[in-house]
Amino acid sequence: MPLTFKPAFVEHYSTLTDFTKYKEAVLSFAPKAIRVNTLKTTVNDVKGRLEEQGWALASVPWCDEGFYVKHTDGRRDVSNTSEHEQGLIFIQKSVSMLPACALESKAGETVLDLCAAPGAKTTQMAAMMKNEGVLVANESTSARLKSLYANLQRCSVLNTVVTQHSGDRFPDAMLFDKILVDAPCSGTGLIKGMTQRSEETLRTWNLNMVRRLAKLQKRILRHAYSSLKPKGTLVYSTCSLEPDEDENVVEHLLEHSDAKLAAVDLPVKAEKKQWIKVWPQDQNTEGFFVAKFRKL
Numbered sequence: 001m002p003l004t005f006k007p008a009f010v011e012h013y014s015t016l017t018d019f020t021k022y023k024e025a026v027l028s029f030a031p032k033a034i035r036v037n038t039l040k041t042t043v044n045d046v047k048g049r050l051e052e053q054g055w056a057l058a059s060v061p062w063c064d065e066g067f068y069v070k071h072t073d074g075r076r077d078v079s080n081t082s083e084h085e086q087g088l089i090f091i092q093k094s095v096s097m098l099p100a101c102a103l104e105s106k107a108g109e110t111v112l113d114l115c116a117a118p119g120a121k122t123t124q125m126a127a128m129m130k131n132e133g134v135l136v137a138n139e140s141t142s143a144r145l146k147s148l149y150a151n152l153q154r155c156s157v158l159n160t161v162v163t164q165h166s167g168d169r170f171p172d173a174m175l176f177d178k179i180l181v182d183a184p185c186s187g188t189g190l191i192k193g194m195t196q197r198s199e200e201t202l203r204t205w206n207l208n209m210v211r212r213l214a215k216l217q218k219r220i221l222r223h224a225y226s227s228l229k230p231k232g233t234l235v236y237s238t239c240s241l242e243p244d245e246d247e248n249v250v251e252h253l254l255e256h257s258d259a260k261l262a263a264v265d266l267p268v269k270a271e272k273k274q275w276i277k278v279w280p281q282d283q284n285t286e287g288f289f290v291a292k293f294r295k296l
Contacts, residue, residue, distance in 0.1 A: 025281035029193035095288035107132035117144035119151035167220035189287025
């Protein structure tokens, strides 16, 4: 069945973007993407292995380890490959690679992934850190810890400690060089293709829910910033396209702290100020928002 857009949704999103182009974009599926796990293999090795099996790979412009993949017979699922089972690749939306690329975690740093499950960004950051330094992967929801643990194990992540705390109540026992807050959100950016998730997101969407989530996001972001070392870096991201959850949360932190915005300099087609907002019609991906802060 085709996706159903509530009149209130159409009216609201018509004020945010060209709704005709947006609707056309979200009715089609985004290309499948993978990220090579350099903790266990190399980009060239995986490219060779997958291409021998009939997979066509196209680079994700903002992530050297990221690729769009499609099988030549159009029927196979990359999740069924031995490369995925062995943890040589991680199936990850291309826009989901943006936050870790913006944060630029390095070996030897202390890094916090405040909302970590299921672990796509955690494993990406661990690879960027070459399994050196300390990476704390925090998740508030017990049911999501299983997938986080499984992905850390499958990808041979060794420098990571898993914790379970609410994002707005994470203990202040230590300060971090870098923090990623990929906040819980309405998920409106993931409306892409006629999927059960798209249908559910459209069905449950309402502005009251968005505003409730925005209040939580503000609390989480303020608390995360307090755990950042001086001259540290924090990246805030959502898979939402709602201003209340994106730009307004950024403005809230700027107004209630000494945080300064830093440019997110990545080769992605998006609305760009100092933050970036990717719309589905920009490049046939899901929607995403990323902002970067520095602490004085």
